[in-house]
Amino acid sequence: MQFTPQLEDKLKKLMRNYPIKRSALIPMLLFAQDEQGFLSQETIAEIAGRLELTVPQVEETISYYSMLRKKPAGKYHLQVCTNISCLLRGGEELFEHARKKLRLAPGETTPDNLFSLEEVECIGACAWAPAIQVNYQFHHELTPERFDQLIRELERSRT
Numbered sequence: 001m002q003f004t005p006q007l008e009d010k011l012k013k014l015m016r017n018y019p020i021k022r023s024a025l026i027p028m029l030l031f032a033q034d035e036q037g038f039l040s041q042e043t044i045a046e047i048a049g050r051l052e053l054t055v056p057q058v059e060e061t062i063s064y065y066s067m068l069r070k071k072p073a074g075k076y077h078l079q080v081c082t083n084i085s086c087l088l089r090g091g092e093e094l095f096e097h098a099r100k101k102l103r104l105a106p107g108e109t110t111p112d113n114l115f116s117l118e119e120v121e122c123i124g125a126c127a128w129a130p131a132i133q134v135n136y137q138f139h140h141e142l143t144p145e146r147f148d149q150l151i152r153e154l155e156r157s158r159t
């Protein structure tokens, strides 16, 4: 499999920075996912080979981390935390609101590929619960109204 020259450069730098090959696994997966949108079986096999890991070892890692995915997501991938701090401050209600607002079940993507929605465990923003993550951007202390405002802003920035 061939990656783009830009991705190859990033992967080569990683390999130089990590004396133990397998330590580069998560950043390699993230770089590949950022460029390709998701981790295909072909990409997984390629990265496994480069790091002298088996495909099941790479898939175990992917299944553990909610930021890694094996199917395409929307342009804006919304991860709504419903873990304990967020749960206590309206995270579940916020997730239900998001489902209704976007007319999505967990793991689905809108027909225009603009939004995808996922319920996740703690994203490390407990002090500002309820929190969601949109791609790499955090949004804190969200209410349904602020969520709707965020969606409007993202819709406006689609072009």
Ligand code: FES
Pocket (backbone or CB within 6 Å): 081, 082, 083, 084, 085, 086, 087, 121, 122, 123, 124, 125, 126, 127, 129, 130, 131
């Ligand atoms: S519990 Fe939601 S960010 Fe930690």
